Amino acid sequence: MKDLSKQPGYRFHYVRLLHANYNLDPSFVQLPEKFENKFDYGDSFEKIENKLLIKQTGKISIYTGNSEQKKEILSLEVVIEGLFEATGLENIASDEFGTKNAPVILFPYLREIIFRLTSNMGTISPVLLPPINVIALKESRAAK
Secondary structure (H helix, E strand, O other): OOOOOOOOOEEEEEEEEEEEEEEEOOOOOOOOOOOEEEEEEEEEEEEEOOEEEEEEEEEEEEEEOOOOOOEEEEEEEEEEEEEEEEOOOOOOOHHHHHHHHHHHHHHHHHHHHHHHHHHOOOOOOOOOOOOOOHHHHHHHHHHO
16 A cells, blocks of 8 residues: 655656657648647656666657648657666555556656757747646546
8 A cells, every 4th residue: 555645765866858759741831820739648657676667659640631621741750768776665566656657757858858859840830739638538538
């Protein structure tokens, strides 16, 4: 049983960018007034002895046009990795920490990398993802 008055008992070692890939339509010079965007998120974790390796993926697509003639003007995929280590005083099971706590800790890094990459594209405003309840997002997808 977890003691809510104690810390989770995991040390955060690092976050690093593993993969970034984007495609920007070269004919596109300014974000139109009307556009659609789509954000996809995923994460996974792997236990290696007393460590948890967490991977997060964020995919963004920006479209213009109507439903019959949608045109993708930007696609971006980012994959990050974070390493956590159990301290020996764990207050949360590693599976729970790896599926709930660690993704919440890493998500601001994913947001920042997406913002930084899109701010250097020149012809579009930087993409700043809103704060997202990662746990609720994962639970709603699991319920489908």
